[in-house]
Amino acid sequence: MTETKGPIEIYLVRHGETWFNKLDRVQGWCGTPLTPKGFAVAEAIGRAxxxxxxxxxxxxxGDMLRHHETMATLLRAMGSSLEPISRFGLREMSFGAWEGMPNNLMWEAAYRVLGVSSTQEALGKGFTLIDIFDVFSRTNPDTDYPSDNVRQAADRALSTLDEIADDEAGPGAAPRILVVSSGVTIACILHRLGAELRTPVHNGGVSRLLRDDDRAWTVLGHDDVSWAERGGWQG
Known part of the structure; x- marks a missing residue:
């Protein structure tokens, strides 16, 4: 029988804008640093x-440069002395040989599989963003570079969040834990937990998750970009 743990609240933040985000290239397991905007948004969230x-x-x-830079900037802006702990399970979905290519090539390949020409058309035909994300691995142009499907990304990330919750939860009020990850991985988590997404998770978007005494997760809010605005960011 699994030991009962107390509740825990996760503040799950997507990293700030990176060089590949600005260049509109597939990022995944590739690593690029934050842009000046990326640092500024992370700092504003920390102030908020x-x-x-x-x-x-x-x-x-996550264990990639953009995750570390975002977390370090958040904590510094908060005046926090916490040391970030890296977890492989919090990195982005792998997009295989699509990585480094223009985003539109990967998305257009997924659209062809689904028989649509845009995300809006896909949503109108009853597909979800998660359906589109799940096609990326099926269209991987070179399987020598392995890619993740949605189930793999969600399983890896949620398993890691459960490990974090088990390590940090205790009796009494729910402690808050700060977590930085990537956009598609966060979307896979939110979808698995029942949230409906119609747009990709934004850089600096903040989602809040609660795990209760019975180890059940609830989405309290998702992709809240107002934190950066409250911290003085004027994009």
Whole structure:
């Protein structure tokens, strides 16, 4: 029988804008640093967290440069002394040989498989963003470079969040944990937990998850970009 843990709240943040984001290229397991905008948005979110009096017990992030830069900037802006803990399971979905290519090539390949010409048309025909994401691995142009499907990305990330919750939860009020990950991985998590997404998760978007005493997850809110605005970002 699994030991009962107390509740825990996760603030799940997508990393700030990167060089590949700005160039509109597929990123995945490729690593590029934050742009000046990416650093500024992360700093603004950190200021907003501090102004709101949010106290985090621990800070976890994916194991790539953009995750570390975002987390370090957030914590510094908060005046926090927490040291970020890296987790492989929080990195982005792998897009295989699509990585580094223009995003439109990967998306157009997925559209052809689904018989549509745009995301809007796909949504109008009853597909979801997750359906589109799941086609990316099927259209991987070179399988020598392995890619993830949605199930693999969600399983990896949620398993990691459960491990974090098990390590950090305890009796009493739910501690808050700060987590930085990537957009498609966050979307896969949110979808698995029942949230409906009609647009990709934004850079700097903040989602809030609660795991209760019975280890069940609930989405309290997703892709909230107002934190950066509250922290003084004027995009």
């Amino acid at each position: 967290f501090a102004s709101a009096g949010i106290d985090f017990r621990a800070a976890y992030c």
